[in-house]
Amino acid sequence: MASLKKRGDIYYIRFFRKINGKRERKAFSLGTTIKREAEKLRIEFEDKHIRGEIDPFNGWTPQKEAEKKREKLKGKYVPLHKAADQFIEQRSQANATTKKNYRKHLDMLMKKLGKTMPVTKIYESDIREFCFRSDLAPATQASYLRHLKVFFSWLHEKDILKEDITSNIKPPRIPQKISQKTISRKQLDEVFKAFDKFYKIQEKKGSVTKPHQKRLWFKPMINTIYYCGLRAKEAVNLQWTDIDLTGNPNDPEDFGRIYITNRDDNTTKSGKERVIPIRKPLKPWLEQWYKDQGEPSDGYVFPSSTGLNRYHGMSPGSLSKSFKKFVKKASKVPNTVTLHGLRHSCATDLLRKGVPIHIVQKIMGHSSVHVTQIYEHLDQNDITNAIKGIE
Numbered sequence: 001m002a003s004l005k006k007r008g009d010i011y012y013i014r015f016f017r018k019i020n021g022k023r024e025r026k027a028f029s030l031g032t033t034i035k036r037e038a039e040k041l042r043i044e045f046e047d048k049h050i051r052g053e054i055d056p057f058n059g060w061t062p063q064k065e066a067e068k069k070r071e072k073l074k075g076k077y078v079p080l081h082k083a084a085d086q087f088i089e090q091r092s093q094a095n096a097t098t099k100k101n102y103r104k105h106l107d108m109l110m111k112k113l114g115k116t117m118p119v120t121k122i123y124e125s126d127i128r129e130f131c132f133r134s135d136l137a138p139a140t141q142a143s144y145l146r147h148l149k150v151f152f153s154w155l156h157e158k159d160i161l162k163e164d165i166t167s168n169i170k171p172p173r174i175p176q177k178i179s180q181k182t183i184s185r186k187q188l189d190e191v192f193k194a195f196d197k198f199y200k201i202q203e204k205k206g207s208v209t210k211p212h213q214k215r216l217w218f219k220p221m222i223n224t225i226y227y228c229g230l231r232a233k234e235a236v237n238l239q240w241t242d243i244d245l246t247g248n249p250n251d252p253e254d255f256g257r258i259y260i261t262n263r264d265d266n267t268t269k270s271g272k273e274r275v276i277p278i279r280k281p282l283k284p285w286l287e288q289w290y291k292d293q294g295e296p297s298d299g300y301v302f303p304s305s306t307g308l309n310r311y312h313g314m315s316p317g318s319l320s321k322s323f324k325k326f327v328k329k330a331s332k333v334p335n336t337v338t339l340h341g342l343r344h345s346c347a348t349d350l351l352r353k354g355v356p357i358h359i360v361q362k363i364m365g366h367s368s369v370h371v372t373q374i375y376e377h378l379d380q381n382d383i384t385n386a387i388k389g390i391e
Contacts, residue, residue, distance in 0.1 A: 002046040004038055011038035013045060015056040026056045031063075032092040066090070078160055080106075080122070081115040087154055105147040119155055124165045127152075132172070142171040178374060180334065181341030182348055187333045188226060192219055194329035215322065220289040221302045222323060222342065224258075227282040229346030229364050232316035232339055234260050238301040245278070245287060255283040260365065274365045347375040 005012045005027065011034075014027045030038050041062065048054045054065065084106040091099055112130055113122060131144040149166045156164040183191070195218060202208040225235050242261060247254035256278040278286065289301075299310030320339040327337050343364070350360045361372040 002042055002049065004035075004042055009033045011035065013038070013042050013062070015049065017057065024057065028056070028062050030092075034092065034095070036096075037092045078119050079116045080110055080113060080119055083119050083155060083160065084110065084151070087151055090154075102147055102151070105144060106151060108144075109148065119160060122165065124169065127166055127169060131169075138172040145169060145171050178341075178344050178348075180336040181338045182345040183226075183333065183337045183341055184345070185226075185349075187330070187337070188222070188342075190330040190332045191222075191323075191326050194331075195219070195326045198326065198329060216292070217289075217302045218322065218326075220285045221319070223282055223285045224301075225339070225342045226346060227279045228258055228276045229343045229350075230260070230276075231343060232319055236300075236302065236313050236316055236319055240290075240296050240298055240301055243286065243301060245283075245290060247278070253280075255280055256286075272365060274362060276363050344375065347372065351375055 001016045003014050003016075005014050011030045011032055012027045013030055014025055017024050030041050032038050032041070045054065045056075045062070045065070049056060054060045084103075087106070088099055088103055091102065094102070109130060110117075113126060127145075127148055131141050131148065133141070136144070145166070149169070152161065152166045153164050155161040195215075199208060199214050208214055221235060224230065224238075225232075230238070238258070238260075242259045243256070244259075245256045247256040254277075258276045258278060260274050260276065262273050290296075293310065296310060300313045302314065303310045304312045304314045323339045323342075327333055328335055347360055347364050350363065351357065357369055357372055360375070361369050364372060366372045
């Protein structure tokens, strides 16, 4: 007699017997969190126990049973269909949908190579030919390879193959349109709403109690990147000595400028320094941040995330991670939007507003106009609006 018991998230199988009127019990971990899988194993092991094939009270364990199955697969001739069946059976941690996907990809491989093809006779060239067909989109090719990599890694792990024949195969680069990475002003406001909502909840829970825990730099920094087209490295290295908030007092349209300098840390990508005019929507953000920081004369504009030391900057990686976190929390913003997409958004927005391309080139710090031309991805709305404007 056997039953199931759940401890934490893991299912256990329990066997019972009576000897001299005394009841004994043995429990073994089944290594799965899925009830359906656990029930299947319970039926299998209970039947074997009844038939006398296993003895749970004398050294038997589910792990030893699994090892026996692996031993059966070892040898010179293991047909692809048997290896596939065993692989699917042992994916106890995978849900039904994941298993179905593995089965689908392995069935396609069997259709190409044959069900009885010995796995030892499958070569790297076979996998490349199967995955990288010219009629498949790069994303589909990557999906094929991803599923087969798990399968052949398992074959190697179980000593069925001497080496993983997929280890040197790299997935294709999936091209992503710049428009997928960019963000509109309206969408950026949605990101800020998600930011405000998150910290409101954290404060209510008592998880955030100090000002520096609230990432107060987030909105002014992200707005600066958005309106100035800064690279992440340029943003984190920006210092107050690089910012002129006064502008020309005789010119009401002059809101100041930001100087991107090439310090010893090679801040700029091209090695060239540039001057970026501060746009009107950005000016109040920078002025308020300047006041909040105590009107400093030097130090980083956006210091480390703690905000406790203005001479200690943050890393581009942590900035990118923070931005992506709130992009994912903003329901109306595509997850394809990236921090670098803010830079793309700036160039796209300037071109759409009619700023000459050679001026946009200078603002972005591109080496040539040809680089800036990648942002001329005008959609149908842009074209329609342009025609309206000339009538």
